[in-house]
Amino acid sequence: MFNFDFYNPTQILFGQGQIAAIAGLIPPQARVLMTYGGGSIKQNGVYDEVKAALAGHTVLEFAGIEPNPSYETLMQAVAVVKSERIDFLLAVGGGSVVDGTKFIAAATLHEGEAWDILAKGGKIVEAALPFGTVLTLPATGSEMNGSAVITRKATQEKRSFMSRKVYPKFSVLDPSKTFTLPLRQVGNGVVDAFAHVMEQYLTYPVNASVQDRFAEGILLTLIEEGPKALSHPDDYDVRANVMWSATLALNGLIGVGVPQDWSTHAIGHELTALYELDHAQTLAIILPSMLRVRKQAKRAKLLQYAARVWGLDGGDEEGRIEAAIARTEFFFRHMGVKTRLADYGLNHASVDAVVSALEAHGMTALGEQREVTPAVSRKVLELSL
Amino acid sequence: MFNFDFYNPTQILFGQGQIAAIAGLIPPQARVLMTYGGGSIKQNGVYDEVKAALAGHTVLEFAGIEPNPSYETLMQAVAVVKSERIDFLLAVGGGSVVDGTKFIAAATLHEGEAWDILAKGGKIVEAALPFGTVLTLPATGSEMNGSAVITRKATQEKRSFMSRKVYPKFSVLDPSKTFTLPLRQVGNGVVDAFAHVMEQYLTYPVNASVQDRFAEGILLTLIEEGPKALSHPDDYDVRANVMWSATLALNGLIGVGVPQDWSTHAIGHELTALYELDHAQTLAIILPSMLRVRKQAKRAKLLQYAARVWGLDGGDEEGRIEAAIARTEFFFRHMGVKTRLADYGLNHASVDAVVSALEAHGMTALGEQREVTPAVSRKVLELSL
Structure with a gap:
């Protein structure tokens, strides 16, 4: 730690x-x-x-x-x-x-x-x-x-x-x-909170047991309660669990003593600034591709995430990792937030524009290891098309 | 919630x-x-x-x-x-x-x-x-x-x-x-933190998902790291996990929005005041018996505890509950803290003395449902002989 x-x-x-x-x-x-x-x-x-x-x-x-x-x-x-x-x-x-x-x-x-x-x-x-x-x-x-x-x-x-x-x-x-919120905002909120946890959790292990357990606890709660917030908008306890989860996802607690990533957010911010996508939409687009592109650096934590959050602990490691990422993507779509650039009418041209914006803003060494260069960001964006 | x-x-x-x-x-x-x-x-x-x-x-x-x-x-x-x-x-x-x-x-x-x-x-x-x-x-x-x-x-x-x-x-x-702490204090500390979590967690469900997950996360960390603190006294990360767990066990966070018990502590305080037992010793004696005596009132949470903390989710419910309590007891002893009144030289006479002290101090309706009367406390103490 x-x-x-x-x-x-x-x-x-x-x-x-x-x-x-x-x-x-x-x-x-x-x-x-x-x-x-x-x-x-x-x-x-x-x-x-x-x-x-x-x-x-x-x-x-x-x-x-x-x-x-x-x-x-x-x-x-x-x-x-x-x-x-x-x-x-x-x-x-x-x-x-x-x-x-x-x-x-x-x-x-x-x-x-x-x-x-x-x-x-x-x-x-x-x-x-x-x-x-x-x-x-x-x-x-x-x-x-x-x-x-x-x-x-x-x-x-x-x-x-x-x-x-x-x-x-x-x-x-x-x-x-929050009972009367538009469903789009409910979905966005859950995806936003989920991504906040992932930026602080899905990096590399430093033996910070409680922080990991807390992060996993918020993810599990969002996975269990998020869809209910869409299907049962006036269930008080569901709304309470989602609301408290979102607060705890970014009040500093789960991020103490651990490496943090935030490269998904940095790329997402450029997408919002350039194309006015909702913040959560950009996270739903970038995060799964980021996990795939940086699979080796994040390997140990991806396996932990697969096992503890998605219950995937059998079979070969590559398969578990891909399954966990695919379930993450599916969860975002289930919350009504689409996960491809093309879903928002964006194509290759946006990849160039976002990479240029990252460079212009000095965002050239992102992530927990500072290894998300513009070339890596490009790869992530291309995988998100 | x-x-x-x-x-x-x-x-x-x-x-x-x-x-x-x-x-x-x-x-x-x-x-x-x-x-x-x-x-x-x-x-x-x-x-x-x-x-x-x-x-x-x-x-x-x-x-x-x-x-x-x-x-x-x-x-x-x-x-x-x-x-x-x-x-x-x-x-x-x-x-x-x-x-x-x-x-x-x-x-x-x-x-x-x-x-x-x-x-x-x-x-x-x-x-x-x-x-x-x-x-x-x-x-x-x-x-x-x-x-x-x-x-x-x-x-x-x-x-x-x-x-x-x-x-x-x-x-x-x-x-x-904390590397040089006497083992008795290390064991006591882990048992104390564990009991703090249980007083806030092991009551009845109110759909407070994150609080439950956080409580379980601290319990799992103490179970995994506590014994290592005894066997590898100068492992920094182990000590860090134990230390941060103990703080989070009672900083208010896991107790928000949920019923709380604290009857084990109330009885334990009398034991310490009368016989100078270490605080953690009293908790290790009382908690398992309290869970057994109040098994019906705590049934849903005991089953959740058995499944999520001890991985016990097969077999009949009674068996799972008893196994979870037995493992709790074993864990305390494994941490070097004995769990029977007799282990500390106390017998039936102490039961009377503690019940009288509880009555004298107005501790006559303890627990999350206020149903731990002196008669219930007596039962708990007798089961702890």
């Missing part, structure tokens, strides 16, 4: 009716800016519940944070925060709203060019406004970590940043608020 | 050499009181490393916190903290030193009778001195939670308290510092 430094101070209020508790978690005198997206929270009742909970507070609103939240939109929010002397942010929505709100929180208190926060991956963040979240879409895990991904529309760049200053103070997770 | 509120802000610095990092985590102007036990930290090098790391700080010392830390000793420490105007505590040792330090931290700032903190289970704790820990013995999980157990020698009472004010600011876990 590698040395590690784990810290995660986000308070999680989980369950039906928990939105009412937020009033006690935001200072009574705070000027609150509620940030949200396209308005689905007005249809599912979350908007009204939040407003009711904050009846005693001063609450302003900033709507319109888009999927793959844009730097351009967020800088408008920063201007509102400054002019309205906001001192607490409340993100209400999915991962994009939470990610965007983290950037607003950091950019507001950053002196100098706000883009530098993203250009330098968050290292220069010295302070951030406090904020909480009310999560409506289980997927990214952003509700319990210090990371965010932001897109600059002008240049088609998708960049992430990470800082201990942008952990949410609290996050409210009410599974019943 | 039940609703829950999870919060755990303790920073964990894990791995070889991490003691050096504590200087950066304690305010430079702080007057630090280093608390420890009987001096084993002077033999294993931890004392010297801590002193070296804090060379630039003002550090006073309070030694002599005993196993099952006593109210009487800790109140002496509180007097030192007050007279020396201490503003940061550093617990260096095992769970007893950490528990004791939590009480010192809370009692120092408590106005009124300090015993009330324990009498009221921590509810009245409004503030506590900040403190960190350097853990030398993986077992109790106290390094990453807000709980402590304290014994009042004068009255033979063992009481616990819990408060969000007494989470350690940080805990340093260096597995290499």
Whole structure:
């Protein structure tokens, strides 16, 4: 096991009716800016519940944070925060709203060019406004970590940043608020969480037994519960298991003391920036091919994954590995997320474009061994056609 | 799944050499009181490393916190903290030193009778001195939670308290510092962590899939790694897995949203208070009998435990359940912890004494269903003779 430094101070209020508790978690005198997206929270009742909970507070609103939240939109929010002397942010929505709100929180208190926060991956963040979240879409895990991904529309760049200053103070997770999600978002969320686990688990063994068991536990839960979330949309326990799994997939815990990959995400981000594919769609396309191309480097963990997650422990090793990857692919499609570039109308030309973008952004030595060069990325993309 | 509120802000610095990092985590102007036990930290090098790391700080010392830390000793420490105007505590040792330090931290700032903190289970704790820990013995999980157990020698009472004010600011876990632990403490630690998981896992199902998988993951790790810690004392990864498992067994995570038992601990505490058995010894005695006596109430989870933890999924259900309990018992003995009251020289008279003590302390409706009455406790104890 590698040395590690784990810290995660986000308070999680989980369950039906928990939105009412937020009033006690935001200072009574705070000027609150509620940030949200396209308005689905007005249809599912979350908007009204939040407003009711904050009846005693001063609450302003900033709507319109888009999927793959844009730097351009967020800088408008920063201007509102400054002019309205906001001192607490409340993100209400999915991962994009939470990610965007983290950037607003950091950019507001950053002196100098706000883009530098993203250009330098968050290292220069010295302070951030406090904020909480009310999560409506289980997927990214952003509700319990210090990371965010932001897109600059002008240049088609998708960049992430990470800082201990942008952990949410609290996050409210009410599974019943996810009953009415569109199936596409449910499927995307499960695939996203699954891929998050795989980036931290499917590398090479370092004798980190508990981390492996926890990772496998989340994967098994997503495999068992994900399809039920599609077929029984208002089963509370199913939604609760999916929601908590997605949070635990990326709250730092399963990634401590182990090597991490993240090359699938890096390639996927370019696909989203260039072609506006959903984040989860890019992961469903890239991950299976990445596992096939890097089969030798990931061999020991692929066999462990085959045995413990898919129950494949007989027969020859090559066959087990291929079967485990094929089941992964099938699971993604079963969740309604297609796994080939061609499924999204993309062809060879996109391979060149994505490889060029990776090179332009310095993404030339990805993965747990830094061996995913542009040539390897090309191979992965070609296998995904 | 039940609703829950999870919060755990303790920073964990894990791995070889991490003691050096504590200087950066304690305010430079702080007057630090280093608390420890009987001096084993002077033999294993931890004392010297801590002193070296804090060379630039003002550090006073309070030694002599005993196993099952006593109210009487800790109140002496509180007097030192007050007279020396201490503003940061550093617990260096095992769970007893950490528990004791939590009480010192809370009692120092408590106005009124300090015993009330324990009498009221921590509810009245409004503030506590900040403190960190350097853990030398993986077992109790106290390094990453807000709980402590304290014994009042004068009255033979063992009481616990819990408060969000007494989470350690940080805990340093260096597995290499556990190489030289006496085997008895290694075995005790593994049994203690195992029992912590069982109290949160082996109840009745509430469809909390991830919590179950995580609990099973810790149990499997302890079963695989625990015996290796005895046979290969200086295998770093084995020690790391045991240490991290013990922390995760009681940092709150596996217990969120699920029913919890803790009746084994309640009975065990009386055994320790009356006969000075090691905490883990009492758990090894009580837990198997508790599972047998409450077999019907715990039936579904016992079958799940048998299948997922011990691989027992064939044959009749009664047989599987008994086999799983027998293996649990064997595992405790394999870790060097005996599982019968008679092994410790106790007989029928102790049954009466423990039941009377439970009644005197109001422990008359224990367990996840509150159905462990004194009569049930008696049955459990008799089965443990």
